[in-house]
Amino acid sequence: MKRVYLDNSATTRVAPEVLEAMMPYFSEEYGNASSIHTFGQRARAAVEEARGKVADLLNADPKEIVFTSGGTESDNTAIRGVLEHPKAKGKHVITTNIEHHAVIELCKELEKEGYKVTYVPVDSDGLVDPKAIEDAITPETALISVMHANNEIGTIQPIAEIAEIARRHNVLLHTDAVQSIGRIKVDVKELGVDLLAMSGHKVHAPKGIGVLYIKKGTKLRPLLVGGPHERSRRAGTENVAAIVGLGRACELAADHIGTMQGRVRALRDKLENGILSSVPNTVLNGHKERRVPNITNISFEFVEGEGMTISLDLKGIAVSTGSACSSGALEASHVITALKRAPDLAQGSIRFSLSRYTTEEEIDYTLKVVPEVVERLREMSPAYKKVTIYLGDLSRYPKLNQAKATSSISTRASSGSRRTSTVARAGGASPKNLR
């Protein structure tokens, strides 16, 4: 079967050049980077070369780069590290309500430990208002943690503006840049952040390697304590092969930013426009422009995200849904819910995420399969059937143009159920397809 991988926000394939760079460090170059003999020194040189490459990509000083096990550890180290430092300004953190679980779950944990957390809401495009962040600052605020690009919808936050506010109030700023690095230019100086998290497996390096950028002078208590690795900021023998791979992946990411902004964005737009125009009752989630070039997140009304993910998988297409089945009930994504979408739209959201390896042929195949799968799932949906019965066969009214159709549906639906009114709101209801 043809296999199409459109889940590059979950993880990416290791680039062949990355694998090639790593191979010697699994065999003949097996030294411990802390050993003083030649084996060790060769490993140390490889680690430091990779550190330089990561620093180049982020426009940081190599001394500001700390290798971790991934994005989760980097987020945890940044947030706990600031709060638990003896000189922390206070016990208050400001974040948003659409952060990755690596941040949200940690914040919930911190609340249990007596810290205060403010979750600033985002607007219907997933954007946070810097003014709302500023309003949440108190004399107790030690840290602001706002992600750079959201992992479900791709919306890019105004980090530089938030950094300016943080600086004015003498509060540290952390950003989770796991989903922006390798998609758009990420420059720690332009962003003005104190801390930044990165993950290797989102940029064609292996899983289990990440980076925490720590701006020079930032006071941070290490999460992991042990040997003096990483200048005593992260204990544990360095994962030399993965670090070398990450270094190579960063070089490639810099080379391919143009590809992401050009070819990948064009493919993403082709997919997005194709689905929105051919499948009725669909809504785009996320900001139309302020978005990473490889993500499109679409809600399909009358379709459950998990069912659609499985159905697409049976056709060889790998995508993600933010909703998950827990104890028999479908739990909507916290990100789509934060956009104030109706619960059924939140439950029917699908994320398609591309990479530089995505081809036009794959997008064309997906554009052919998605409408078929949606139609089949909707035919099985009792809610969809109810709406079809309620509205009747609109193809009997060929002169009724779409705008009129949606407004007349809207008028009729205002006295009907909430589900029928969302048909009108989605606005893409084509009479032909409402059968």
Ligand SMILES: Cc1ncc(COP(=O)(O)O)c(C=O)c1O
């Ligand atoms: C925005 C964001 N932050 C953090 C993480 C966690 O990274 P890792 O899988 O490397 O722990 C992810 C992974 O999905 C992510 O998308």
